[in-house]
Amino acid sequence: MAIKSRPVYAGFNVDITAQRHVLALEGQGADALLEKLAGGHPMLERAEILYVATGSDHDVALRALGAANYWLAPTAEALRDRLSEILAHATMCTRLYVAGTEGFIGSIVQLAADFGIANASIIKEFRGSQQRRVQCVHCKGFNDNVTISPFQCVHCDLHLFVRDHFSVRLNAFQGVCINAETPDIIPPSVEMYR
Amino acid sequence: MAIIFHDETYRDDFSFHNSPESIRRYPFPFHEDSYMYAINMENHLPGKPGSSYEHPIDVDEHYVSEMRDRAIVLNEDPKRCQALPHMMAAQWDTLELLMTNKARSYPDLFTLERNGDQWHWINQPLGIDDTFVFGDQSTLPYEPMEYITRQAQGDFCIVDQRNDTLWMDAGMVTCQADWSLDFDIGMNFMEWHAPVPMAHELGIFDRALKFLMNVQQGRPVRRLNWTMTVNPRLDTSPENYHKWGPDKTTVTAQNIGSKLHLRCELQSFWRLPRSNALLFPIRQYLISLNDIATIPKWACRMHRVLTTIPDSIAEYKGFSRNRQLALDFLAPFDDGRELTLGGEPE
Amino acid sequence: MIHPEIIVRVTDIAVVAESVKQFTFERVDGGSMPVFAPGAHIVVSMDDQGKLRRNPYSLMSSPSDTTSYQISVLRVVESRGGSAFMHEHVDVGDTMTISHPIDLFPLHATAKRHVLIAGGIGITPFLPMMEVLNESGQVFELHYSMRSRRRGAFLSELERRYGSRVSAEVDDEGGRLDTRKLLINQPLGTHIYVCAPLPMIDLVFGVARELGWAEENLHREVFLAPPAGSPFYTNLAKSGTTVYVAEHQSLLESIEAAGIDVPYLCRGGACGQCETTVIDFDGQLMHHDIFLTDDEKVSGTKIMPCVSRFVGASLTVEL
Numbered sequence: 001m002a003i004k005s006r007p008v009y010a011g012f013n014v015d016i017t018a019q020r021h022v023l024a025l026e027g028q029g030a031d032a033l034l035e036k037l038a039g040g041h042p043m044l045e046r047a048e049i050l051y052v053a054t055g056s057d058h059d060v061a062l063r064a065l066g067a068a069n070y071w072l073a074p075t076a077e078a079l080r081d082r083l084s085e086i087l088a089h090a091t092m093c094t095r096l097y098v099a100g101t102e103g104f105i106g107s108i109v110q111l112a113a114d115f116g117i118a119n120a121s122i123i124k125e126f127r128g129s130q131q132r133r134v135q136c137v138h139c140k141g142f143n144d145n146v147t148i149s150p151f152q153c154v155h156c157d158l159h160l161f162v163r164d165h166f167s168v169r170l171n172a173f174q175g176v177c178i179n180a181e182t183p184d185i186i187p188p189s190v191e192m193y194r
Numbered sequence: 195m196a197i198i199f200h201d202e203t204y205r206d207d208f209s210f211h212n213s214p215e216s217i218r219r220y221p222f223p224f225h226e227d228s229y230m231y232a233i234n235m236e237n238h239l240p241g242k243p244g245s246s247y248e249h250p251i252d253v254d255e256h257y258v259s260e261m262r263d264r265a266i267v268l269n270e271d272p273k274r275c276q277a278l279p280h281m282m283a284a285q286w287d288t289l290e291l292l293m294t295n296k297a298r299s300y301p302d303l304f305t306l307e308r309n310g311d312q313w314h315w316i317n318q319p320l321g322i323d324d325t326f327v328f329g330d331q332s333t334l335p336y337e338p339m340e341y342i343t344r345q346a347q348g349d350f351c352i353v354d355q356r357n358d359t360l361w362m363d364a365g366m367v368t369c370q371a372d373w374s375l376d377f378d379i380g381m382n383f384m385e386w387h388a389p390v391p392m393a394h395e396l397g398i399f400d401r402a403l404k405f406l407m408n409v410q411q412g413r414p415v416r417r418l419n420w421t422m423t424v425n426p427r428l429d430t431s432p433e434n435y436h437k438w439g440p441d442k443t444t445v446t447a448q449n450i451g452s453k454l455h456l457r458c459e460l461q462s463f464w465r466l467p468r469s470n471a472l473l474f475p476i477r478q479y480l481i482s483l484n485d486i487a488t489i490p491k492w493a494c495r496m497h498r499v500l501t502t503i504p505d506s507i508a509e510y511k512g513f514s515r516n517r518q519l520a521l522d523f524l525a526p527f528d529d530g531r532e533l534t535l536g537g538e539p540e
Numbered sequence: 541m542i543h544p545e546i547i548v549r550v551t552d553i554a555v556v557a558e559s560v561k562q563f564t565f566e567r568v569d570g571g572s573m574p575v576f577a578p579g580a581h582i583v584v585s586m587d588d589q590g591k592l593r594r595n596p597y598s599l600m601s602s603p604s605d606t607t608s609y610q611i612s613v614l615r616v617v618e619s620r621g622g623s624a625f626m627h628e629h630v631d632v633g634d635t636m637t638i639s640h641p642i643d644l645f646p647l648h649a650t651a652k653r654h655v656l657i658a659g660g661i662g663i664t665p666f667l668p669m670m671e672v673l674n675e676s677g678q679v680f681e682l683h684y685s686m687r688s689r690r691r692g693a694f695l696s697e698l699e700r701r702y703g704s705r706v707s708a709e710v711d712d713e714g715g716r717l718d719t720r721k722l723l724i725n726q727p728l729g730t731h732i733y734v735c736a737p738l739p740m741i742d743l744v745f746g747v748a749r750e751l752g753w754a755e756e757n758l759h760r761e762v763f764l765a766p767p768a769g770s771p772f773y774t775n776l777a778k779s780g781t782t783v784y785v786a787e788h789q790s791l792l793e794s795i796e797a798a799g800i801d802v803p804y805l806c807r808g809g810a811c812g813q814c815e816t817t818v819i820d821f822d823g824q825l826m827h828h829d830i831f832l833t834d835d836e837k838v839s840g841t842k843i844m845p846c847v848s849r850f851v852g853a854s855l856t857v858e859l
Contacts, residue, residue, distance in 0.1 A: 004385060015752060017749060017750055019752055020752075091724065091727060091728065092757065093751040094752065115729060116650065116728050116729020118357065118756035118757065120357070120755075121755070137377060137432045137435075138434075140376070158436060167380070169381070176435060180436040355646070356646070356648055357756050404812055408812060410642055411574060411640045411641055467576055470580075470643045
């Protein structure tokens with residue numbers, strides 16, 4: 001179902017115009033690149049790949065692509081630090097790609113925005129778990145890796161349903177109290193976002 | 195005619211009430227017997243003397259009490275007023291627009307003297323007398339948007355225009371009908387309207403966006419939006435939903451006349467001169483079913499509108515739970531007669 | 541449709557460069573001009589011996605100076621009449637009618653750096669832009685291409701005010717803007733603004749796109765007459781008249797000349813205000829606008845009369 005506030009992940013396509021390609025990949029996001037370019041592509045000569053494994057293992061395959069630069073990040077945070085360093089010196093002739101879970105994509109989009117990279121210019125592909133990052137609208141706390149709705153906010157304990165409304169700025173869906181009108185009735189949790 | 199300002203509350207004991215004059219000037223939103231989404235924009239031209247449309251920025255008997263309620267909300271939750279860093283020029287544009295309009299329309303309540311960039315602003319009802327330098331935020335106790343919107347009824351959004359769309363990049367939102375500024379700030383037009391059912395499929399937002407992007411300086415436009423609220427509560431934010439949501443379950447056939455309120459939003463759109471952004475005031479007007487019942491045409495029409503409104507819209511506007519009780523209350527006023535078009539009381 | 545118009549008096553005319561005249565307008569009622577955002581233009585109405593002309597001109601005066609507005613007009617040889625009229629038939633003391641400012645070429649609010657590229661008379665919107673950018677401490681540079689220094693209005697004043705941030709490329713001195721060199725090393729967050737004849741805009745944008753620049757960072761103001769084409773007739777169904785659209789005249793202008801009021805705003809095919817319903821046609825609609833969707837253009841039910849034309853046997857619109 002298309003949610004109008006949620007980004008559309010158009011999928012990887014190589015932008016042959018860019019002078020430099022910077023790719024941020026998480027877990028199964030590596031497949032987005034490997035499926036397209038395993039046979040080689042001229043863009044790899046101008047490509048810099050950052051990869052955090054997060055449960056999968058594409059290190060060997062990515063290294064074998066022979067990109068101009070390849071770095072295996074120990075954590076997503078380390079990947080973001082390295083990306084910040086790259087973008088601080090990058091030019092307008094750079095194209096940014098990101099593939100992985102929605103939360104990872106959103107974190108890269110947020111980071112890129114600080115460097116003035118237009119959201120629409122970032123090439124994105126969703127791969128992996130559908131788990132969601134949810135902000136509790138009541139206490140403003142963030143809940144990571146949410147797979148069920150309703151769920152209990154880890155910060156304020158309210159029972160929240162996950163609303164299909166997404167903020168790119170916060171990289172989160174909105175969680176709203178589900179039993180305000182009927183305090184004793186809390187619908188059973190259903191796995192929604194595996 | 196001088197305005198007599200009420201001393202009333204929008205929480206706790208809910209002492210809010212409308213005078214008979216306030217009822218008659220209510221911007222009743224139903225112009226025909228059924229309701230469907232429409233862009234329904236018209237030029238924001240001065241309306242009939244005494245009406246809510248007479249002045250471009252309307253001040254009524256609830257002014258002082260509304261501003262008091264705003265101050266309480268901001269004290270509890272400062273995130274109800276936010277502006278992204280690039281919006282400072284738009285904030286000054288907004289301050290200028292609201293001050294000049296209020297001073298022009300209500301010279302016995304508001305005075306603005308300008309000597310180059312040395313400005314002197316007097317707000318009699320709120321007891322404010324400030325001099326400041328226009329463009330220098332260090333000479334005001336708050337940033338310009340917060341400063342002036344703490345003195346203006348209704349919510350305000352400042353919307354930047356770039357990348358072929360509009361962006362909600364600043365706002366003072368303390369009397370909203372269930373949407374969160376903190377969550378929506380930074381979103382573009384399609385994103386912030388994501389939760390609205392049906393309208394996207396009808397292409398309403400594509401057309402509305404094109405229209406709004408062409409609003410010109412000197413030609414503001416307006417439209418009406420509406421919802422329903424239990425108790426005359428202004429702060430029906432998602433943030434506090436767990437506090438006001440339970441109110442909906444307290445409505446009975448005996449109390450619905452005084453408890454259930456129609457909440458009409460008079461929205462206007464103004465092109466701002468320096469920033470080229472759009473100012474979007476959302477002026478709220480509350481009226482109880484009992485008050486509506488004193489205007490036979492309104493009670494009759496409202497019965498017909500509520501009967502035919504699609505379930506998804508009733509759900510989105512938050513009154514599904516009490517819809518039947520409202521219909522039961524209004525039914526005696528509907529005798530099937532033909533009503534005139536428009537929202538004027540007959 | 542109400543156009544909020546302002547009646548002004550021409551209080552000064554100055555020759556600021558070869559073939560370029562600068563006009564100063566003040567309100568007849570003595571009031572202040574509306575404050576405007578840099579990049580804004582006004583539409584100036586001219587009564588040329590009973591023929592109504594309306595031309596857009598960028599405001600080049602300081603946005604904070606509300607006592608008057610200034611525009612500059614290049615005398616174009618193959619003029620459709622607008623610049624000829626301004627140069628030859630407007631004198632100090634004349635009254636004219638102008639619109640409120642309209643900004644379709646604004647500064648991008650979140651840009652980290654602004655590269656301004658001007659071609660000839662396209663320099664005009666950049667004067668208020670640079671003033672505002674300079675005042676707010678933002679980073680910018682100007683590249684000003686001109687046929688000759690005699691034609692380069694305001695160059696010395698700009699060099700004096702903004703120093704090394706201004707570079708001039710003078711044709712007859714062999715200067716040429718090296719667009720690739722200019723664009724290849726700009727840091728992330730840079731936006732470019734081009735105000736020049738269409739071929740120069742296409743060239744600069746072409747180079748930018750080939751280098752991988754994002755569309756969101758490219759901005760343009762087209763300073764051009766509506767596209768010319770073979771003359772054609774148009775039936776106006778509601779008015780019961782038929783108008784003749786001459787080679788260098790737009791459909792909008794021919795309708796206005798017939799005394800019929802059509803809503804308009806940018807007069808450049810971008811804003812949608814003049815959208816008109818096509819009732820019937822036998823031939824081909826030539827869409828030159830950037831407002832209608834591809835589907836709408838193909839449907840043959842709409843036309844933007846400010847820039848679009850028609851080729852064929854007959855065209856009927858709902859006006």
